[in-house]
Amino acid sequence: MSxxxxxxxxxxxxxxxxxxxxxxxxxxxxxxxxxxxxxxxxERFKLDNFPECFKEYADLLSWYKYWxxxxxxxxxxxxxxxxxxxxxxxxxxxxxxLEKNRNKTAIHFVPELLEERTQxxxxxxxxxxxxxxxxxxxxxxxLKRGDRVTIHMPMCAELPITMLACARLGVIHxxxxxxxxxxxxxxxxxxxxxxxxxxxxxxxxxxxxxxHKVNADLACEFAQGMGQKVDKVLLWERxxxxxxxxAEMIGGRDYSVNTLLKEYYGQRVEPERMKAEExxxxxxxxxxxxxxxxxxxxTGGYLAYATATSKFIQDIHPEDVYWCAADIGWITGHxxxxxxxLSLGASTVIYEGVPTYPDAGRCWRIAQDLGVNIFHxxxxxxxxxxxxxxxxPAKYDFSFKHMTTVGEPIEPAVWKWYQQEVGKGKAVIxxxxxxTETGGFLCTTIPGMNPMKPGSCGPGAPGIHPIIYDDQGxxxxxxxxxxxxxxxxxxxxxxxxxxxxxxxxxVETYFGRYNKDPESTDWxxxxxxTGDAAFQAEDGYYRVLGRIDDVINVSGxxxxxxxxxxxxxxxxxxxxxxxxxxxxxxxxxVPDLYISLKPGITPSPEIAQKVSDTxxxxxxxxxxxxxxxxxxxxPKTRSGKIMRRVLASISNEQDxxxxxxxxxxxxxxxxxxxxxxxxx
Ligand code: WTA
Numbered sequence: 001m002s003x004x005x006x007x008x009x010x011x012x013x014x015x016x017x018x019x020x021x022x023x024x025x026x027x028x029x030x031x032x033x034x035x036x037x038x039x040x041x042x043e044r045f046k047l048d049n050f051p052e053c054f055k056e057y058a059d060l061l062s063w064y065k066y067w068x069x070x071x072x073x074x075x076x077x078x079x080x081x082x083x084x085x086x087x088x089x090x091x092x093x094x095x096x097x098l099e100k101n102r103n104k105t106a107i108h109f110v111p112e113l114l115e116e117r118t119q120x121x122x123x124x125x126x127x128x129x130x131x132x133x134x135x136x137x138x139x140x141x142x143l144k145r146g147d148r149v150t151i152h153m154p155m156c157a158e159l160p161i162t163m164l165a166c167a168r169l170g171v172i173h174x175x176x177x178x179x180x181x182x183x184x185x186x187x188x189x190x191x192x193x194x195x196x197x198x199x200x201x202x203x204x205x206x207x208x209x210x211x212h213k214v215n216a217d218l219a220c221e222f223a224q225g226m227g228q229k230v231d232k233v234l235l236w237e238r239x240x241x242x243x244x245x246x247a248e249m250i251g252g253r254d255y256s257v258n259t260l261l262k263e264y265y266g267q268r269v270e271p272e273r274m275k276a277e278e279x280x281x282x283x284x285x286x287x288x289x290x291x292x293x294x295x296x297x298x299t300g301g302y303l304a305y306a307t308a309t310s311k312f313i314q315d316i317h318p319e320d321v322y323w324c325a326a327d328i329g330w331i332t333g334h335x336x337x338x339x340x341x342l343s344l345g346a347s348t349v350i351y352e353g354v355p356t357y358p359d360a361g362r363c364w365r366i367a368q369d370l371g372v373n374i375f376h377x378x379x380x381x382x383x384x385x386x387x388x389x390x391x392x393p394a395k396y397d398f399s400f401k402h403m404t405t406v407g408e409p410i411e412p413a414v415w416k417w418y419q420q421e422v423g424k425g426k427a428v429i430x431x432x433x434x435x436t437e438t439g440g441f442l443c444t445t446i447p448g449m450n451p452m453k454p455g456s457c458g459p460g461a462p463g464i465h466p467i468i469y470d471d472q473g474x475x476x477x478x479x480x481x482x483x484x485x486x487x488x489x490x491x492x493x494x495x496x497x498x499x500x501x502x503x504x505x506x507v508e509t510y511f512g513r514y515n516k517d518p519e520s521t522d523w524x525x526x527x528x529x530t531g532d533a534a535f536q537a538e539d540g541y542y543r544v545l546g547r548i549d550d551v552i553n554v555s556g557x558x559x560x561x562x563x564x565x566x567x568x569x570x571x572x573x574x575x576x577x578x579x580x581x582x583x584x585x586x587x588x589x590v591p592d593l594y595i596s597l598k599p600g601i602t603p604s605p606e607i608a609q610k611v612s613d614t615x616x617x618x619x620x621x622x623x624x625x626x627x628x629x630x631x632x633x634x635p636k637t638r639s640g641k642i643m644r645r646v647l648a649s650i651s652n653e654q655d656x657x658x659x660x661x662x663x664x665x666x667x668x669x670x671x672x673x674x675x676x677x678x679x680x
Contacts, residue, residue, distance in 0.1 A: 478538055629675075
């Protein structure tokens with residue numbers, strides 16, 4: 001985003017009038033056992049002590065070689081953390097726990113079907129399985145340090161096994177959310193130049209066994225079309241020894257992992273000694289352009305940050321049973337299902353299916369049966385559980401000491417239900433604000449120290465120093481009464497290192513806006529732009545309002561409007577497309593799609609359906625438009641730019657404001673009329 005192209009929303013201009021919520025305090029019992037209650041943390045992590053304060057975080061890891069320099073800024077703003085250090089993430093998440101805890105459960109895998117028993121993978125077993133699979137990846141697939149591998153897998157124990165096997169070899173994994181289409185997977189294969197795709201034949205979702213191998217076929221086909229050949233597809237089987245897909249296995253390309261693994265039984269692989277700044281993984285996310293960005297996370301900085309925030313903010317203790325109900329295909333799952341908890345030697349729960357299958361009591365039964373005491377989910381899931389089963393939590397015997405909400409703003413009413421019904425009035429809640437790019441939490445309360453305020457994420461996490469700038473670069477301090485662009489003043493270890501293969505886009509998008517001097521190697525000159533509008537209350541707590549760029553947050557997942565628009569344009573009849581977010585009671589927002597057709601083409605429900613289907617095929621069902629409105633023309637500025645803001649106001653039944661300066665003001669009334677009639 002260049003300075004002049006920054007999309008201005010009204011959010012950063014309007015004053016925010018909202019009711020101040022009352023504060024909730026952590027219980028005495030929680031505080032008594034909390035990992036972080038020492039008030040000197042504020043002093044230790046203040047800006048004057050930056051960057052050395054993060055030594056505490058790095059010291060939670062086991063290093064082959066201790067690092068020499070905490071932060072190297074010479075290649076600003078591509079920061080390098082813990083320079084000179086060497087470590088391995090798989091060693092940190094597995095091997096180092098064996099001596100004392102080899103028999104402890106590392107992963108509880110809960111299949112969606114009620115008749116299937118939970119699988120408990122001990123640290124010893126995890127170690128064996130990761131070693132064997134790493135040997136397979138090395139010998140059979142020929143993978144080595146620095147290679148990229150795309151993983152398109154559902155929630156299962158084999159997913160962290162696959163990630164950790166890659167990490168053991170220094171292979172950079174790129175996990176794609178299983179709900180994404182074969183085409184979306186192909187885009188990521190191509191961008192990361194992966195020649196190996198790891199997938200699974202099938203998985204359960206809402207009681208149905210979904211055929212997932214078909215997506216691997218599509219991904220390979222599309223990737224080949226883009227010039228990236230996939231040599232090998234390694235397929236895990238949902239039922240080992242029984243292939244559950246209708247798609248043919250392609251000779252010389254597709255291999256069953258469960259069959260191949262027999263050759264590798266008993267094999268062990270020494271973990272690679274990775275430099276702290278060598279990449280651990282890529283995680284693709286949406287931005288302002290149609291092309292997803294491969295956020296590159298480093299080994300030492302990322303792992304230190306995920307581990308420390310899991311310990312101090314998630315308050316994970318060795319004896320806890322921790323369940324983060326996010327999907328590993330998103331950053332939350334990477335940091336707070338896999339790397340953070342396992343690095344701490346905790347027991348982490350992985351649930352295959354939807355939280356409301358077969359009924360809204362499922363989550364609470366899982367919690368009861370496994371003795372889960374830390375629970376982590378999104379406002380979307382909380383809203384759905386509250387709507388479908390408000391009385392359900394009370395029926396089960398479970399007790400959470402700590403709960404997390406992540407991914408989108410949470411309404412105070414929903415927060416209070418979570419606190420009262422799910423937390424049974426006892427659990428502490430952290431509302432964690434962060435991003436794919438940031439590797440771990442940016443803003444959150446410290447659970448044993450700060451009071452909670454429904455709807456506010458709280459202050460910056462230790463060592464994170466947020467600052468809000470208005471569009472002119474003036475600081476909007478605590479109690480300013482106005483929202484602005486929330487930035488982070490300083491680097492932190494969890495921050496991504498660059499966009500894979502596109503350093504310029506990295507610098508421009510995240511630092512271009514408020515950078516004071518492009519030549520500077522002083523971190524103070526490089527505030528990080530989150531892309532969110534936020535507001536700071538008098539007490540210093542932040543409240544995040546939403547994105548300032550073309551990103552829609554659907555169920556806490558990021559979708560780029562440009563990605564949906566270009567998918568719509570793949571339908572032959574469509575001339576123009578515009579996507580806007582509409583408020584939704586459960587999902588937060590959903591995309592609403594406006595299209596205009598090429599000359600001579602008559603609008604029909606079939607075309608609308610076709611466009612909707614294309615979006616699902618190109619991106620995945622998660623991007624399915626709420627409605628497809630076929631309009632005669634788009635509202636445009638005199639320079640021909642589509643006014644998405646006007647369309648968004650119409651979709652959300654809000655006042656469109658002054659539209660008289662548009663090139664075609666009449667179209668606004670026409671589209672409004674269409675909405676009133678519901679004629680799409
Ligand atoms: C939004 C998810 C309000 C925000 C970890 C951010 C939030 C985007 C919160 C990142 C929260 C995340 N309160 N909004 N607690 N957490 N967001 O990359 O707009 O999938 O920029 O990372 O989600 O989404 P992402």
